[in-house]
Amino acid sequence: MEGTTTAKRRIDGPARELSASKELSEGLKTWRDRYPDLVNCPIRDVLDQLGDKWSTLILVTLGGRPHRFGELRREIADISQRMLTQTLRDLQRDGLISRHVFPTQPPSVEYRLTPLGQTLLDPLAGLIRWAETNHREIGRARRAFDAVRTETD
Template structure:
């Protein structure tokens, strides 16, 4: 095995985490983060822990299956924690981890951008649709 210089190791690491490469782990994470349910769960949990049923009510249109899959995926990625409290009925709470909380400024920026530019986007959609 040949020895690598520090520059060669950096160049290799840069290629290893290139989101344009199909098998790149960062690309898989970007796929997860771009999911609409993930972004809505992040915002729903931004004020603190919530019970599963609270999130199901707050996030309009999400099915029980999709909410469960989204929360499991986010837990696997270290973005949320799940706490089960034995009671009748069993209480399950979800909370953002420190890692999950680092996404909140990004989500707030996207939300702000959408609110500020929705009229322009809708106008562009109307122009496009009138041409097709």
């Protein structure tokens, strides 16, 4: 009986994509109705933070284990100290990470995902897989666009 339930839930690739696309389309219609002015839109509010250049990298890094500031800086080599500090504060403010100070000399600080931050790992994993799968195609599209734009300028 358990196998039957699993089989009923299983959807093949194209049908699943169509279903997800329809669900997203329906959700966007509802979203537009609920937040026509965009001022109080939770999607925009949340994704503004997550869509920045560094937040996703920091969250994924902390998804493996807690890190100290210097470890994060080494893992994400091209982030400046100022930007790392600010992004950590923003993620902490949003409740996605927590900061733990240990009473050592000098004090050491560790950052880790909160339970809320942990819930973001699965959706981020899907987005990361999508980016890895489609990066080459996006690069080709960018080059084609830039070539046409250069010709018309």
